[in-house]
Amino acid sequence: MKMLVVGHMHSNPQNREVFQMLMEEHEVKITYPKKWIGEFEERYFDENGFKKIKFPFTKNGYIPFLKEKDEYDLLWIDEEPYLPQTYFILKNVRYKKSILRGAQNILKRDFFRNILYDFVKKRVDLFVGVGEGSKDVLEKIFEKESKIVPLHVPDEFFLNEDKNFSKERLTLGFAGRLEESKGVFLLIEILKNFKYDFKIKIAGKGKCEKNLIEFLKSSKIEFQFLGYVDHEKMKDFYRDVDIFLNLSKDTPLWKEQQGRTIIEAMASKCVVISTKSFDIEKNYKGSAIIVDYDKDEIIKNLNALFENREKLYEISELGNRKAKKFSRFEILKIVSGIIKEYVKPFIG
Template sequence: MNQNVCFFNSNKAWGGGEKWNHHFSLLLRDKGYRVFVVTNHDSELKKRLENEPGITLHSESIGNLSFLNPAIMRRLKYFFQQNDIKTVITALPSDIKSGGFAAKCAGVSKVIYRRGIAVPVKNSFLNRIIYSKVVDRLIVNSLETKRTVLAANKNLIDESKIRLIHNGFDVAEFDKQSSDPLYSKSGDEIIIGNAARLTAQKGQKHLIEAAEILKKKGLNFRILIAGKGEMEEELKEYSAKHGVTDVVDFIGFVKDMKSFYMSQDIFCLPSLWEGFGYALVEAMTLEKPVVGFEISSNPEVVKNEITGILVPSENSLQLAEALEKLILNKELRNQMGKAGRERVLNKFNTPLVLGKLIDLIEE
């Protein structure tokens, strides 16, 4: 067993990547690995791990140019050497630069870069050095992420170094979690949920436009939008502009996501791109049919017309039509919901994903 593994994630905020690092650091600890985690000062990941037994933390003020800071690089190199780190798993472009270079200088056996966003990598001189000389293995969380990594330069990294490992979802833990619906619906209204950062990427404006179309048709529905972000006020104004404030509720940050999914009949994620639609998997686990755009990794998560409905990107009319189809057909909602949970169990369940990660660490 390659005992000493270090996760390296300098993001201060909490998102899908941090959730992955948190979850799999604990799973590897429980498998007998000595687990270390490098974070940024005052990061949410650090806060959630600092009281966990068996996890050794180290924090730095990491930014995009930290690899040019001799003091930071010396401290990281010393940390890796002192703890006899054998594998480093980095999360961000800034992490593979600072953590990756320091790990190589410290003699770490394997440097892994996990890329979880389907955005092209610039074909810069520095990136060519990093991907050819620093990265020993590249984890991509979807085939779309792999495609975008190689989009600007198909020779950026040897394909033999790339491993497809989906994000993974712990169905057993989710099933055990005790929750009650956070919203009590009125009569036979259909609840449509959305959970994401309130940013342009997540496409909530298209959901608001779809709500206007559905409202004009006289359908009995309500949309619950969970999350915070820089576009919150803009989206609320957009909702008012389209006359749907009576059917669209912004409910803010939701800690108990299971209670949120339990409250809804349909889950809609109209993102313009996704590295891996984690929220889609969560909703599918609770047998909710899902609706979104046919973009990036969504077709890998959602089996169109089987576990949900995917429509052309940024097409609010077709988004509304897909939602209407499900609003009016309870049997179809149930059928797609059951198929969605089955897909999660067979494709994204954590034990399957953890096994692939351990194989990569040990290979």
């Protein structure tokens, strides 16, 4: 089978790993228009046949444009919420079957989107979401039954040895876009009121970065602020963290989905405390501490962990087991099963 995998401009490059494993059985070409550096400030790479169409009214001022000469048995558009790019891919690539994996978690409708939705619905054979939330949104938009293919955790994030939770001071961790929806102001309130001795390590950038740094500098908290960290280097971040805080808050324009930092932290044997955002409770209840978006409840759980260090080992192991269900080998099984069921019978 001849397969083309096209990632959108905000896909993490490590998403390619599962598709690279398919190369053992199929002829697979993988192409992404840009390198991910986060926060919608990506550098553009004219690579692998992509060109650039300028559109001043779009978020990035242009649309990546791909035109392929070859014909493919399967076109897989990966983690694609960006409809203009989807349109040009479907219009300019010759293929027999197509699958679109979506990470869109908000149902948006307007005149322009509805035109594109109709076009995409006719051209895509199967829609898959990264979780229950995106699956539901895809089904509402395109009125077709969808499947789930989660994003995987790269091998290097998995930690085999136990963390040392018995050390004198534990390290809290926080990573991601430093914005209100990611819980930056909630984090500040937690740090103001948590009385145990601890350190905190932070990775990320965003609109609330200044507020967070100003607070940390004015406090007596020992902190390490790393700014933006390349995804492949985040494994080192997690290995220094004992308790990882995910404090996402759903908004009308954005909702947390699979919670990639959560599953990566669990793979690295961090104990995770996470707010109940969108799919998070359904995905990780029992393997992480799931709480309301409430400062006092989070501090109460932190106190309990600092007072009972043995509980940290127990939750760490449960989280690590859960993360293994998202390894590239487990996700490969799902992808291969979908190809076997939805593609191979129809391509001869």
